[in-house]
Amino acid sequence: MSALDRRSRFPVSRSLSGGRNGGDALTITEQHAALVQVTARKGRQNDVSATLSRTFSIELPASDRVASGSTGTAIWVQPGSWLIRASDDQREELAARLRQALDGSAAVVDQSHGRSVFELSGKHAQSVLARLCRLDLHDRVFPPGSSASTIVGHVSCQLYRNEAPVPFFSLIVGSTFAEWLLDELQGAAASHGWSFQPAQNAAA
Amino acid sequence: MHLIPCPYCGERPQEEFHYRGDATVRRPAPDSGEQAFYDYVYTRANPRGWHDEWWHHYAGCRQWIKVRRNTLTHVVAASAGPADALPEATP
């Protein structure tokens, strides 16, 4: 299977920058990723943790955290359930590999096409998100490694903060809401200025 | 306006929740008859004061949590997971 036809979710006609200062205040990057939701069967959470640690070097995090391992990042979604994010080139195999390794201890559901990923960076990232989200994302309260399932731009999202010197957030949203959310992000960033980097065609 | 203390996610704004009302009613056994199901679906005490309620954290952890809330003052005293018990009593 070739990844040839995985393209940006957005028409090429979309502006790549806008707002008052046209770019440096907030950078919005569309990311392609392999995303798989893993939900432990009743009473099997320890088995799931052990398998992911052993086979994928991923330590499952607590409810308000993300944790990264060599294979990818685990994001807590709900009790007993995590979203595993890995690089896009693992998209074809990740669900199958997890399913095989977990061997019935968890429901494994591919969401690589069901979710879109935006990364937001820049000194105004928190200020822009404060227009779209009711959570307190201040450095003291939501430091790098923090994660939340919450509402951003009126839609349910997974939001987490990455380890980085400048504020740098990942935002995972249902893919049918992606264009709406991008419009909201750009609208909220208008008074600062934004730039947008669509995902590249994997073959390019 | 409320902040709902989700046992899994911490305090979250009410916009992330859907409300379902009385969490003390229990679904009757399937053979309990019409009156029992009628009470389960319709009969409510509608208290002025403390009330144990279902709130669904639909935009968060998607758990149906139990919340003990004062319908008069809107003070929230406790919350618990879907299959967990709230504390016995609140003064």
Next chain:
Amino acid sequence: MTSKRLPSGGSVDRAKTIRFSFDGRSLTGHPGDTLASALLANGVRLVGRSFKYHRPRGIMTAGPEEPNALVELRDGARREPNSKATEIELHDGLVSASQNRWPSLSFDLMAVNGLAGSVFSAGFYYKTFMWPKSFWEKLYEPLIRRAAGLGRAASEPDPDHYEAMHAHCDVLVVGSGAAGLAAARSAGEAGARVIVCERDFLLGGGLLLLSPADEAWRKEMLASLEGLPNVEILTRTNVFGYYDHNLLGAVERVADHKVQPDPHEVRQRYRTFRAKQVVLATGASERLIALPGNDRPGTMMAGAALTYLRRFGVAPGRNAVVFTNNDSAYETALALAEARTGKVTLVDVRAQSSLADALTARGINVRLGCEVTSFDGKTAMIRRRGGAGGEKIVADLLSLSGGWNPNVQLASQSGAKPRWDATLASHVPGDPVQAERSAGAANGSFGIGAAAQEGAKAGRDAAAAAGFEKASEFALPQPGRAEQPIAPFWEVEGPGKSFVDLQHDVTAADIRLAHREGFSHVEHAKRYTTHGMATDQGKLGSLVGSAILAEARGETVDAVGVPTHRPYTMPVAFGALAGHASGAHFQPVRRTALHDWHLRNGAAMQPTGAWMRPFFYPKPGETGWDPIFREARAVRSSVGICDVSTLGKIDVQGPDAATFLDRLYINTFSTLAVGKCRYGVMLREDGIVFDDGTTSRLAEDHFLVTTTTGNAAPVLEHMEFHAQTVWPELDVQFCSVTDQWAQIAVAGPKSRETLAAAVEGLDLANEAFPFMSAGEGKISGVPVRLFRISFSGELAYEIAVPSGRAETVWEAILAAGKRFGIVPYGLEAMSLMRIEKGHAAGPELNGQTTAADLGMGRMMKKSGDVIGRVLAGRPGLADPGRPRLVGIRPVDTSKRLRGGAHIVREPSSGTSMGWVSSVTQSIEHNCWIGLALVENGESVKGQRLVAISPLHDESVEVTITSPHHVDPENARVRA
């Protein structure tokens, strides 16, 4: 001209000139002015006409309590009525106009209302305009609208932008006077995250009224706050409401001080604050004294007069009478005397005052134990208190002070019931209910020194309560001397109108009338007289009205109280409340993975719920129903392709998945073979149909449930509720996969041949892949799931494809179907065909119908626990006579049918037997057809009844048929 700019003083920049207009006159002011101060500086005395009586009115206050100086601000699409001149920051190019006057401000024909005053007394709406009913539209309403209007809203859409912003802090400080600044500094230096909101464009509140020597402390405080990175200061930000769990709402007027906002700038920003602790340093408002003529131009609150003198360097009049019952107005008298514009007389109702000598020494005529009995704009009458006769004093300014009300509105909204303080003759904040505390004048502690001290403590305590204990020390202003006690005083009775609410023209007599007519409770009197219901929320006279009511009732003011304080403390524009969420941003929009393909191929897109969906794909020259008929005919005769990605899809897994679905649906899924689909119906617990859809078994412990588009989210919540709370012992996992899979319907007699040419790895022959099969294959190398299911009633398939590859697969199917003339079809053709086929959809699954009503009663399995089974058996729901799903066709096939029409036996019978739920024009029958829910539906089949639509004045004879207008034997789907 009796008011004028003074040569020096105030926080205005006399070196710079600002040009603005009022009622077409070109005027000038200075940076630092409000529109009100600039109008006064230009000698403008008359600024508006009153609401009911059209009495001439002047500027009365210097803040949000202003009842008179309401203007239309800006023009064209940006025109904003009812803007308070006292709150408008002067800027170059400002355009303003007085309102509620006709034909002009100085000559108002409606002032005749004042002569017919008895007509407009309390309760006049209720009494006067009751009947006859027909007079309302033609006479009363136009009369009231003309006579009692406020300003005109703009008639064009607002060109400006608004947004919302949500902030969090440890300590929110509302107000930046002495108490607010001190609170912010002590909390900030303790390390707390602090936000300060100041309504004004300058920080300092009452500090701005001090002499220049006292300015140093304000400057020092501001400099220290600027040095604290954890303190954010928001000016032009009015906190309008205090809600549950320490959430406060505010509007920041970002660009209201500009002709138009800068590019990418919002006009106003709606803000919410979730604060761990709140310090309310909102100051106090001066209350008026009711006396005849207390609304005449030239009447001004004493504190406001001081503000114009000290902050704006404007003398509000030449010869002044200051009328007071407390010490605060003495400062006004001194400031007036300092301005040296004319004679100043101070009238104090109190018999003694230790301050009298100091004023006399400055040339002020001090009259103790006296009262002002009337004012006409040129002269004030004074007399010994309660005495007879009177003395005429020439005065163009009557300055009133009836005492100060702490601004308890926000504390009161937070749940702290205001407490009566007899020494202040006012309410002070009651015991906190939420995490808040009041400080300074807002708490009844008057004077800069006392306020600063209390503010510093409040800030320290708030920070400590939020977990920040670090102590800080800074200098505070010296406490002032103790004030002499106020003499509670509310009204000087006499002939003429004594106002308690100037904006709504409510007089003291109206309050007494309300009491006589039985509206004696303060909340009733408020509504009967409209006292306190104007945009100033009764800030000037609410308590005065209560005092007059108390006297009429023979009770104390304390016992009578004031009406409950509710948001908003100041008017808030709808634009600000809507924020960014208007127009295209009103609600989330969902786009399927094929959205761009639809756009590129000319689809007419329509919102359906949150989704954008193609309604049809019109070709050049097609109008009306043409494209719908063309698309539906292509499906019925050959093959069509449709984007059905919006269907809800829920992945259900686990050892107990089948058991769970058996309880969820009225039919059985545990018996479904792997690789098969089954149509299912689920009920609510009350026995009413909730949703329907097709469920496929992908593996022994793995199902894919589909829901209707609109119920995708409610069905998942319903599943989660039962799995988590009712049957927590079941091992079952759910996950919405609606967005993971795009879904494509391929329908029509040529659909198999089309797909056979496109699909690899799956035998589509009827025997190998019969109706209701589920399987996997590849199209263009993309792994897909195939389901042989049909909504149109034709041979049909649905293909689920990972959404990122939807377009590849869609294009491949189009190519494969080209030789059959494949067409894309939209929602309208789909709807036409489902009505022909008699499939129930949204209009039939309307929250009132049972499975039996929809002809699916026999799907209910014989035994086992099913949600809704017990209550569906109630007599009312099990009654065989209930409206039941049938088809209808007009006897005269040229007639059109209407959704919502009633089914009756005779046009005149008046008894409805049911209603028409869905209608369409049928391509199979070449006439309108419909679905209806009709009582005893089975037994009336074949009969002729009448569909009446009184709304359209239509009545159509119809034949009742099976709901299956097409292929009732269901042969096509199995072909």
